Amino acid sequence: QKEVEQDPGPLSVPEGAIVSLNCTYSNSAFQYFMWYRQYSRKGPELLMYTYSSGNKEDGRFTAQVDKSSKYISLFIRDSQPSDSATYLCAMSLNNNDMRFGAGTRLTVKP
Amino acid sequence: GAVVSQHPSRVICKSGTSVKIECRSLDFQATTMFWYRQFPKKSLMLMATSNEGSKATYEQGVEKDKFLINHASLTLSTLTVTSAHPEDSSFYICFFRGNTEAFFGQGTRLTVV
Numbered sequence: 001q002k003e004v005e006q007d008p009g010p011l012s013v014p015e016g017a018i019v020s021l022n023c024t025y026s027n028s029a030f031q032y033f034m035w036y037r038q039y040s041r042k043g044p045e046l047l048m049y050t051y052s053s054g055n056k057e058d059g060r061f062t063a064q065v066d067k068s069s070k071y072i073s074l075f076i077r078d079s080q081p082s083d084s085a086t087y088l089c090a091m092s093l094n095n096n097d098m099r100f101g102a103g104t105r106l107t108v109k110p
Numbered sequence: 111g112a113v114v115s116q117h118p119s120r121v122i123c124k125s126g127t128s129v130k131i132e133c134r135s136l137d138f139q140a141t142t143m144f145w146y147r148q149f150p151k152k153s154l155m156l157m158a159t160s161n162e163g164s165k166a167t168y169e170q171g172v173e174k175d176k177f178l179i180n181h182a183s184l185t186l187s188t189l190t191v192t193s194a195h196p197e198d199s200s201f202y203i204c205f206f207r208g209n210t211e212a213f214f215g216q217g218t219r220l221t222v223v
Contacts, residue, residue, distance in 0.1 A: 004153070036214075043116070043203050043214040044154070088153065097144070098205075100153040 003027055006089055006101025015110050019076040023089035023101045026070065030091040030099075033065050035074045038086045038103065047087075048074065079108045113137075114206045116215025123194055125222055131189045133204035133215045139184035140206035145177075148201040148217075157202075160187065194222040 006023045013019055021035075032051055036044035048063035050056050050072075056063045062075040072091070076083055089101040116133045123129050133143070141162050146154040158174075160166035160181035168174045176198075178190040187206075191198055203217040 006153070043217040045214070046212075090154075097156065097159060099156075100146075102153040 003099045004089065004091060004101045007104055008102045010105040010107060012107045012109060013079055015079060015081060015108055017079050017108070019074075019079050019083070019106060019108075021074040021076075021087050021089075021104050021106070023072050023091075024070055025072075025091055025099075027091075027093070027099075028067070028070060029093050031094070032092045033063070033072050034090040034092075034098070035061075035063055036088045036090060036100075038088060040085075044088055081108050081110050083108050114140075114204060114213045114215040116204055116218060118218060119216055120219045120221075122221045122223060125195055126193055128190055128192045129194055129220060131191075131202055131204075131218045131220075133187045133189075133206065135185045135206050135208075135213070138206075138208045138211050140187075140208050141184070142207045143181055143187040144205040144207070145179060145187075145189050146203045146205060148203065154203065157189075191220065194220070196222045198222050 004025045035048040037047050038044040050063050050065050053065045053067045060077045064073040084107045086103040086105045088103040090098045092098045114135050143160050145157045147157050148154045156169050157172045158166040158168045158179050166179040176192055180188045199222045201217050201219050204215040
């Protein structure tokens with residue numbers, strides 16, 4: 001079993017839709033959870049950062065962590081074509097070494 | 111804000127040659143530096159980690175004699191792919207972590223022909 005599982009998609013939605021991206025993981029010791037956005041041929045950029053369980057909201061983005069289920073989610077409200085990118089989840093034990101999901105490729109169609 | 115500058119962004123080299131990739135943090139000091147490799151439609155795979163004042167620690171399966179990492183200073187790290195082969199073609203990206211900040215480089219697309 002992979003440490004971090006993420007459906008690679010691709011996922012295509014119409015503009016304005018709510019997007020739900022998810023990852024599951026096997027190591028219950030993970031404490032830090034992150035979502036990165038990666039545009040084509042660019043390095044990832046940090047979107048959301050969460051420590052332990054709970055929700056975090058930043059503008060149109062909401063990150064949820066459910067440690068009991070080993071499941072994390074990223075929601076994008078009112079999705080825009082500019083949100084089209086690959087979204088990677090990442091997690092770590094000690095805020096140092098990160099383990100990444102495969103990334104979900106999202107396309108938001110105008 | 112602080113950024114990590116990675117060069118080159120794209121390189122094509124002949125099989126058997128060596129390629130050096132450089133990452134430089136512009137206005138923060140990185141206590142830990144990571145190098146990742148990303149295959150198409152695959153996740154980022156950690157290659158090695160280097161801490162200030164220490165040699166790089168390589169992940170299992172990564173050849174340290176092939177992927178030479180030099181943590182030259184708190185602001186500079188280089189990855190040299192020696193005797194490159196077509197299977198080394200990939201996207202390589204550095205990640206710098208300081209005391210309060212962490213950033214990825216822009217990545218390097220290496221193609222070995």
